[in-house]
Amino acid sequence: MSKGRNLVIASVVLNVFLAGALAGGAVWIRSGKPGQGYSLEAAGSRLPDQERMLFRKALREVRRESRQVILDGQQARREAADLLRQPVLDTTALAAALERARNADIAVRTRLEQRIVEFATAGSTADRAVLADGLARRAGPKPKPEAEPKKSP
Helix, strand or coil, X not given: CHHHXXXXXXXXXXXXXXXXXXXXXXXXXXXXXXXXXXXXXXXXXCCCHHHHHHHHHHHHHHHHHCHHHHHHHHHHHHHHHHHHXXXXXXXXXXXXXXXXXXHHHHHHXXXXXXXXHHHHHHCCHHHHHHHHHHHHHHHCCCCCCCCXXXXXX
């Protein structure tokens, strides 16, 4: 009976652990902050259905058109990782690989932002307001102004 009792206890502990993991995962997903950081696509998440589909389609087109640049950036990051694993660090090559990755990221980001400008230009004032709210939400709360230092006499 001791063996059966141990199995029941182990089962209860495992089930409690799994239930906690599921609940925590659900809260994490629903919070809207799964570590994704700033997302341009998320800025349009509250657009009306038709406009949201057009917005996402426009961003997917940019990604498709930028596929080679994205792949180049990924390759540069792999090269940087390989360089970091070497017994002797080639800092010049590492800096160059990281710069290529950064430039690729900037190029894709620039194309995405330009497409958002085009989308906003063609959209209504209400749609632009929704995009503005989405960008503001992702930017976080406004910082409080710093108090001016007190002047001493």
